[in-house]
Amino acid sequence: MLGKIVLFIVRMVLSLRYRISINGIDEIRKNNQDKGILFLPTHPALIDPVILMAWLFPLFKQRFLADRDQMKRPVIHFFAKYFKVIPIPDPIKYGKEEPENIKRSILKCAELLKEGRNVLIYPSGHILKNRFEQIAGNSALEKIHEYTDDFDIVLVKTQGLWGSAFSRSDGGYPSVEKILKKGLLFLLTNLIFFGPRRKVEISLYRKEDLPFEKGRIAVNKALENEFNEKAPLNTFVSYFWWNGYKTKVLPEPEKKSYKGNVDDISDSIKEIVLEFLKDLSGVKEIKLEHHLSKDLGLDSLKRVDITTWIESEFGFNVPNPDSLKKVSDVMFAASGETLSNEVKLLKKINNNWFKRSKLQRPYVNFDTITDCFLEKCKKAPDLVIAADQMVNTKTYRQLLMSIYVLKKNFSDINGQNVGLMLPAGVSSLISYLSLLFASKTPVMINWTVGKRNLLHSLEKTELEKIITSSLLVSKLEASGVDLESVKENFIYLEDIVLKVNVKSKIKALIASYFPSSFKVDNKPDDTAVVLFTSGSESLPKAVPLSHKNILTNVKDILNIVRLDKEDRLLGFLPPFHSFGITVTMMLTTLTGIKVVFYPNPTESGTLSKMVKHYGATIISGTPTFLSGILKAVSDDELETLRMVVTGAEKCPDSVYERFSERCPDASILEGYGITECSPVVSVNREKCIKKGSIGKVLPSVEYVIVDEAIKRRVEKGEKGMLLVSGDSIFSGYIKHDGDSPFVLFEGKNWYKTGDLVKEDENKILTFSGRLKRFIKLGGEMVSMPAIEEVILSCIDIEEEVEGPLIAVKAFGESNPELVLFTVVELDRETVNSFIRNAGLSGLHNIRKVIKIDEIPCLGTGKVNYRELSL
Structure with missing residues (x-):
C-alpha cells in the first residue's frame, strides 16, 4: 500500500x-x-x-x-x-x-x-x-x-x-x-x-x-x-x-579526442600491447583504430583488466579505464601518455576568488616558512589564497583555523618525523603547514615507487605514522597500488575531522584572529620537509630540505620571474615532488599568489577546463602533463594563461609549437631542477628564452662546469658536469652509507649533480645528459643499476661465465625504453617477474631482451655501455 x-x-x-x-x-x-x-x-x-x-x-x-x-x-x-x-x-x-x-x-x-x-x-x-x-x-x-x-x-x-x-x-x-x-x-x-x-x-x-x-x-x-x-x-x-x-x-556536446601521434610510440610497446590484446580478446587481426568494445568485444570489466596490466607491465596508472576506447589509446597509456579527456563537471567558485588582492606585490620577508605564512595571515587575513574542487576556496584566516585543529592532533603523534601521503590539494597544504606548526618534520610519501622502495623510505626516516586520506587509499588500491604493508601506519584525515566538535571550531575561530599565538620556534636550518629521490643507487635516498633551502629558492624565483599579486597558479604536481612543494605550495602561499590545486595531473580534459574556470594565469607542471593539456584543450580554455613554468624533463619542440598556437602571447619558462637543490637550479627568463635550453642559473646559486674527472673547468660550449653550491642546496642525505654527494674542487665543497651541460656565451645552459645511470619515466627517476642488481640476484647459472652477465641500457630520448643485454638465456616475462617480485614498480620493467656473446668492458673492467646498441 x-x-x-x-x-x-x-x-x-x-x-x-x-x-x-x-x-x-x-x-x-x-x-x-x-x-x-x-x-x-x-x-x-x-x-x-x-x-x-x-x-x-x-x-x-x-x-x-x-x-x-x-x-x-x-x-x-x-x-x-x-x-x-x-x-x-x-x-x-x-x-x-x-x-x-x-x-x-x-x-x-x-x-x-x-x-x-x-x-x-x-x-x-x-x-x-x-x-x-x-x-x-x-x-x-x-x-x-x-x-x-x-x-x-x-x-x-x-x-x-x-x-x-x-x-x-x-x-x-x-x-x-x-x-x-x-x-x-x-x-x-x-x-x-x-x-x-x-x-x-x-x-x-x-x-x-x-x-x-x-x-x-x-x-x-x-x-x-x-x-x-x-x-x-x-x-x-x-x-x-x-x-x-x-x-x-541545441548543438550536441563537444566530443574531445586525444590528439597524440601513434607514430611516436615505440615498436616494442606496440608489439607488447597487440600481443596482450590478442590474448585477451581472442581476435587475431587487430588494428590501431579498432574499438575495444565494438570490434574486440571487451566490456568494462575487461578494460579494468587492461589498466591493471598497464600498471604492472609499464608502471603507468590509468585513472579512468573508461578513457580507453581504441587500441591506440591502450598504446598511449602504455607509453605514459595522458589519456583522460573525460571532463568532470566543475563546481561553482566562491565570488571572492576573483577579488583583487590588497597586498602590494608577491614577497617573503622572513627566514622560516611558518613566519612567512603568519605574516601573510596578519597582513591579509581575508584574502582567498587557495582553492580546489573539494573545499572550494580558503582565506588565510580559514587556513589558520584548520591548522589550529590539526596541529593539536599532530602534536600527539609519536616521533619527530611524520609521513604525509596526499595528492595536490588544499588538504595537503593545510596538513603540511599543520605539521610544521606542530613542530614535526613532514616526510612526503611517494606512493608510485613500489612496495620495496616505499618500505625502505619508512625505515630510512624512522616513520611510525603517515597522514593520509581514506579516499586516496581506496582509489590507489582500486588502481592496483599495493599499500597493505604500510596501512597499519596510516592516520586518516577523515577520522580526525569527524572528531572535531563545536567547541574546537569556536576556539579555532578565535585563535585565527591572533596569528602571533601560532608562532613556533623554527630555525632557518631546521628541516622543513623530507623528500625522496632515486639516483644511481639501488634504493631511494632521503633528502632533507631546510626552511632556508626552500625560501632561498622562492626568493630567487621572485627575483627573476615576473610575478604579480593578481596571478592565479594552477598546480597539480603531488607534494612528494620537490617542484610541487616549492613552486605549487610555497611560492604561492608564502607570497600571496593564489593557487588552485587539482589532484590528478593525468585528467587533461578537466585541467584545461580548470584554467578557464579559475582564470589561471600560470601553470606549473612537467612537459608530459602540459602536453596532455594541450592535446585535450578546446576553444579559448587557455586564454587567461600568460606563463607556464616547466621542468623535470626536456620539453619537446612539439609542446612549444602547440603552446605557441594556443597561447601566442604567453611564455614557456623551461628550467632545470634537482630535489637536492630545492629544486630549481636554472630557468629561462621571459625576455631571454632560448628554446631547448634550461636557462640561466639562479642568482643565489654558484656553479662551475668541470670535466668528468673533476680536474678542470671546461671551455665555453664544451660539455661538462655541473657542480653547484649555495643556500638552496641541501646539507646531505639522511642515514646515507654511500659516497658523499659533495666533491672538493678548487678548495671548495660543491654538490655533484651528475648532470652534463653546455654553457653558451650568454651563460645559458643546455642539458646534455647524465653521468648517473638513470632515466626519467612518468616523472619518476628509474635506476638502471637497481634493475641490474635485482636481476643478478635472481639468476641461477650452473656454469661459470667470465665477465659481466647482464647490462641494462636505455634507448630513446623522448620515450626512453629499457633494454637488457645478457649472455645467459633470459626472456622478458621472467626478467620482469624478478623486478615485480623485488617490489619495484612497473616503470622498471624491461621492454626488450637481447642475447649477446659478451658484454663489452672498459680497461677498468667496468661495462662499456657506449658499445651496447640495438
Whole structure:
C-alpha cells in the first residue's frame, strides 16, 4: 500500500514538468506467456529510471539492476530497499576489487528471470554521453542469456529527455541536488501548476530476433541499431510559463579526442600491447583504430583488466579505464601518455576568488616558512589564497583555523618525523603547514615507487605514522597500488575531522584572529620537509630540505620571474615532488599568489577546463602533463594563461609549437631542477628564452662546469658536469652509507649533480645528459643499476661465465625504453617477474631482451655501455 501511495505521489510531481505518454503496454501484457520479461531501456537522463519505476512497476513489478553507489544516497537508499533494487558495483570503479560481486548481481537477475519474474537492466550501463546509445562490449545481457534463455525481451525507447537538466547534453555530469533546488524555484515561479511541460514518449515492444548465436558484439550492435534509429535531438524546453511551450534544438556536446601521434610510440610497446590484446580478446587481426568494445568485444570489466596490466607491465596508472576506447589509446597509456579527456563537471567558485588582492606585490620577508605564512595571515587575513574542487576556496584566516585543529592532533603523534601521503590539494597544504606548526618534520610519501622502495623510505626516516586520506587509499588500491604493508601506519584525515566538535571550531575561530599565538620556534636550518629521490643507487635516498633551502629558492624565483599579486597558479604536481612543494605550495602561499590545486595531473580534459574556470594565469607542471593539456584543450580554455613554468624533463619542440598556437602571447619558462637543490637550479627568463635550453642559473646559486674527472673547468660550449653550491642546496642525505654527494674542487665543497651541460656565451645552459645511470619515466627517476642488481640476484647459472652477465641500457630520448643485454638465456616475462617480485614498480620493467656473446668492458673492467646498441 505504501508503495502505491509513494508511486502515485512521484507521478504527480513528475507531471508538473513532464507530459509522459507510454505506448505498447497493452500489447506486452496481452502477449505475456508467463515468462519473465527482461526490460532493456535506453538511458538518456538520470530521471528516466524514476519515470520507468513510477509508470511500469505497478503493472510489471520489475526488479531494477542499478549502480550501488547511487543506491546509497539519501532518500534513494530508502526507495531502493523498499523496491528491492539489485545493487551492482560500478565495474569501472570496482572492477579490480569486486569482480565476484559484479558477477553475482548479474546472476541474480538471471535467476529471477528463470523463476518467471521481471527484471530491468540498462544494457549500456550509463546515461547517454551524446544522442546515440553506446552498448559496445558490455556483457551483462550475454551473461544472463548464457544462464537462461527462458524469458522475453522488451525494448524500452525513451524520447524527449535528451537535452533536459538531468542529461549530459551540456557535456558535464548532472548534479541532482542542484537540479532539484532549481526545480523547486521554477515550480514556485510558475505557481506550481503553470510551467511548460517537456513531452516524453516511451515506447515498449518485444524483440525476438537478437542474434545471440553470433556473440556479444553482434547482439549489442543489433540493440544499438534499434535504439539509435531516430536518435533524440538535444532539445531545450523553456522553464517559465510566460515563454509558452517553446523548444529549441541545441548543438550536441563537444566530443574531445586525444590528439597524440601513434607514430611516436615505440615498436616494442606496440608489439607488447597487440600481443596482450590478442590474448585477451581472442581476435587475431587487430588494428590501431579498432574499438575495444565494438570490434574486440571487451566490456568494462575487461578494460579494468587492461589498466591493471598497464600498471604492472609499464608502471603507468590509468585513472579512468573508461578513457580507453581504441587500441591506440591502450598504446598511449602504455607509453605514459595522458589519456583522460573525460571532463568532470566543475563546481561553482566562491565570488571572492576573483577579488583583487590588497597586498602590494608577491614577497617573503622572513627566514622560516611558518613566519612567512603568519605574516601573510596578519597582513591579509581575508584574502582567498587557495582553492580546489573539494573545499572550494580558503582565506588565510580559514587556513589558520584548520591548522589550529590539526596541529593539536599532530602534536600527539609519536616521533619527530611524520609521513604525509596526499595528492595536490588544499588538504595537503593545510596538513603540511599543520605539521610544521606542530613542530614535526613532514616526510612526503611517494606512493608510485613500489612496495620495496616505499618500505625502505619508512625505515630510512624512522616513520611510525603517515597522514593520509581514506579516499586516496581506496582509489590507489582500486588502481592496483599495493599499500597493505604500510596501512597499519596510516592516520586518516577523515577520522580526525569527524572528531572535531563545536567547541574546537569556536576556539579555532578565535585563535585565527591572533596569528602571533601560532608562532613556533623554527630555525632557518631546521628541516622543513623530507623528500625522496632515486639516483644511481639501488634504493631511494632521503633528502632533507631546510626552511632556508626552500625560501632561498622562492626568493630567487621572485627575483627573476615576473610575478604579480593578481596571478592565479594552477598546480597539480603531488607534494612528494620537490617542484610541487616549492613552486605549487610555497611560492604561492608564502607570497600571496593564489593557487588552485587539482589532484590528478593525468585528467587533461578537466585541467584545461580548470584554467578557464579559475582564470589561471600560470601553470606549473612537467612537459608530459602540459602536453596532455594541450592535446585535450578546446576553444579559448587557455586564454587567461600568460606563463607556464616547466621542468623535470626536456620539453619537446612539439609542446612549444602547440603552446605557441594556443597561447601566442604567453611564455614557456623551461628550467632545470634537482630535489637536492630545492629544486630549481636554472630557468629561462621571459625576455631571454632560448628554446631547448634550461636557462640561466639562479642568482643565489654558484656553479662551475668541470670535466668528468673533476680536474678542470671546461671551455665555453664544451660539455661538462655541473657542480653547484649555495643556500638552496641541501646539507646531505639522511642515514646515507654511500659516497658523499659533495666533491672538493678548487678548495671548495660543491654538490655533484651528475648532470652534463653546455654553457653558451650568454651563460645559458643546455642539458646534455647524465653521468648517473638513470632515466626519467612518468616523472619518476628509474635506476638502471637497481634493475641490474635485482636481476643478478635472481639468476641461477650452473656454469661459470667470465665477465659481466647482464647490462641494462636505455634507448630513446623522448620515450626512453629499457633494454637488457645478457649472455645467459633470459626472456622478458621472467626478467620482469624478478623486478615485480623485488617490489619495484612497473616503470622498471624491461621492454626488450637481447642475447649477446659478451658484454663489452672498459680497461677498468667496468661495462662499456657506449658499445651496447640495438
